[in-house]
Amino acid sequence: MSVSEAGPFDRRSLRERTIAYLRGQIISGTLQPGEHVREVSLSDKLGVSRGTLREALRSLEGEGLLVNDGKGRMWVRKLSAQEIAEVFEVRTALEILAATKLAGSDRRAEFADLLERKVEDLREPDLGFGERIEADLGFHALMCELTGSGTLSRSWLQLNSQIRMMIIAAGPERAVGRMRYEAHLPIVAAIRAGDVDAVRKTLTEHMHDFTRRYVGDALAAEPGETPADRR
Incomplete structure (x- = not known):
């Protein structure tokens, strides 16, 4: 089930569900430190718009889980x-x-x-x-x-x-x-x-x-x- 298909008791917004999903992917190691987060494939996979996905990515950037390379691309953060x-x-x-x-x-x-x-x-x-x-x-x-x-x-x-x-x-x-x-x-x-x-x-x-x-x-x-x- 994509994040756009909420269960009957999930009252979170689509953006919040997208953030939770991506955070879980990072914490589980599915998205590895140093890995490029590919917007097109992710938005298709999750069934969300590019705008919603970008909002979620910016939120995770604010949490310190992602970094922007200055060219509009997001990467999973890797600490030195x-x-x-x-x-x-x-x-x-x-x-x-x-x-x-x-x-x-x-x-x-x-x-x-x-x-x-x-x-x-x-x-x-x-x-x-x-x-x-x-x-x-x-x-x-x-x-x-x-x-x-x-x-x-x-x-x-x-x-x-x-x-x-x-x-x-x-x-x-x-x-x-x-x-x-x-x-x-x-x-x-x-x-x-x-x-x-x-x-x-x-x-x-x-x-x-x-x-x-x-x-x-x-x-x-x-x-x-x-x-x-x-x-």
């Missing part, structure tokens, strides 16, 4: 090793701030319970790649949200698309092992204990490991990249 390092540097600072706030709160046990439940899905061995990404990032987003700071949460969410692109670029085989239930438990434990030093140490190590792995993947991919890959 430098960009990945910069994203993780900012992400680490934001998450340490968030977790420190939670650890210093009188409600820290409640927050720890909520975070532990949020990451519970990662225990499922058959969890789909997209679902695993949502569970993993949902934990970190919730950690920022629980601080009650809208500015902190919005700042973290601005990095969300770039973080997703790193995971997608790594692919299911490499990325799934990095999104483990057990890896999040020390963060929860440090918050529950109200141990600010442990919070900083645990999150720094957690993010440093991710940075090293994803930057390593990006550097390994760069020597043989094509001009499209660099977009």
Whole structure:
């Protein structure tokens, strides 16, 4: 069924359904980082007008999932090793701030319970790649949200698309092992204990490991990249 054929309970607009479909194609890896998004074939496949498709593509460009080459062509975004390092540097600072706030709160046990439940899905061995990404990032987003700071949460969410692109670029085989239930438990434990030093140490190590792995993947991919890959 094309995106133009909505089910009886799908009240989203055609544009919104198109965005959701394309986002899913990128997250699943069907549309690969560095791949050219071909408007004509996509509009025919999805049963939508070129105008609707372009609106959807512009929205995904705004999310950071696509980039425009300046000639009217869209490409699935591919992050450089430098960009990945910069994203993780900012992400680490934001998450340490968030977790420190939670650890210093009188409600820290409640927050720890909520975070532990949020990451519970990662225990499922058959969890789909997209679902695993949502569970993993949902934990970190919730950690920022629980601080009650809208500015902190919005700042973290601005990095969300770039973080997703790193995971997608790594692919299911490499990325799934990095999104483990057990890896999040020390963060929860440090918050529950109200141990600010442990919070900083645990999150720094957690993010440093991710940075090293994803930057390593990006550097390994760069020597043989094509001009499209660099977009």
